[in-house]
Amino acid sequence: MLIAWNPNQLMTITTLWITVTQSYAKITKIQDSSGDSVEREDPVWNIRHVLPALDLENNTVTDVKVNVGDVAYLPCRFPKLSTLHQVSWIRRWDWHILTTGIYTYTSDQRFNILHTEGSDDWTLQLKYVHTRDNGTYECQMYTGTGVLSLYVNLHVNKPRAVILGRKDLHFREGDTITLVCVIQQSKPSFVFWYQGENMVNYEGDRDRIKVTTDVEGARTVSRLTVQNARKSDSGNYSCIPPHVESAFVVVYVSEGDIAAAIRRGYSSASSVNLYCLSLPFLSASAFTSAIMSYLFSVR
Secondary structure, eight states: OOOOOHHHHHHHHHHHHHHHHHHHHHEEEEETTTOOEEEEOOTTTTTGGGOOOOOOOOOEEEEEEETTOOOOOOOOTTTTTTSOEEEEEEEEEEEEEETTTTTOSOTTEEEEEEOOOSEEEEEEEEEEGGGOOOOOEEEEEEOOOOEEEEEEEEEEEEBBEEEEEEEEEEETTTEEEEHHHHHETTTOOOOEEETTTEEEESOTTTTEEEEEEEETEEEEEEEEEEOOOOGGGEEEEEEEOOOOTOOEEEEEOOOOOHHHHHHHHHHHHHHHHHHHHHHGSSSSSHHHHHHHHHHHHOO
C-alpha cells in the first residue's frame, strides 16, 4: 500500500531525521576513571572529519596545513588520562602558554579550546590564520610521574594570484580586452578587479564590462572582459582576492596603427633574441658579417 505524503509531512520527517543524525554524531563513548564505558558529547563532532589522523604515542608530531585566513584545528587527545590531569597548549617558539584546561591565557582572541567535560579531546582552534602563526605547538599533560606531549606543526600557506600573459598588454580601440586571473590551491568567496584605485566589478560601464569567477578543481579562475575598448580603459589592472597575494597587469589601448606597430616591435624583439643566440658560435669576421646582414634586412 502506497502512502501519499504531502510536502509539509515530508519536511517534518526530513527535519527529524537530520536532528536525530546530528544528535547521534555528537555522542561518543569514553571510559571514566573507574574503567566504565560512558557516553559523552563529542566536543568536535562537527569538525571531526577535517581533523588529521592523530598518533597518540608520546612525543609524536602531527602536521596541519591551512591557507591564510582559514580556521586551523590542532588536534590533541590523551585517552583515559586527560580527565585526571591538566592539559595545556604551548606555542614553542616563544614558550607562550596559550591554554591550561578550559582557560585561555593569551590576549589573542583567535585562540579557543574545544573541550567538553569528561571527554579526552583538547582541540586548539585558531581563527583567521596568518603566516606569523607558522610553527610548532605543543599539547602537554602533566602526570604524577612526568609529562606527556603531542606536537603539531602548523604550516600556513599564502596562495598567490597570477594574471595570464604578459605584464603589459596592448590593444587597439574597439578590441575586446580579456584578463584571466588564476588562484591556485584556494577558493576565495569573491575576487575584486581594480583599474587603478577604482573597482570595476560593480562600477563603470556595466554594458561593456563583465566579471565572472568560477572554481575549477583546486583553483579559482576569474575573468575580466571589457568590450569595445577605449583609450580610457588603459591603466593598471589588479586582481585582488581575499587572503591571497594579488596580481597586476598594465593595459594600453591606442589607435590601430600604433598598436599594430607596438606588436610588430615585440615580434622583432623576439627575432633579435633568437638571432643573437647563434652569434657566440660565429668567428669574428662571420659575426660582423651577420650583424650587417641583419641590419640591412630589417631596414
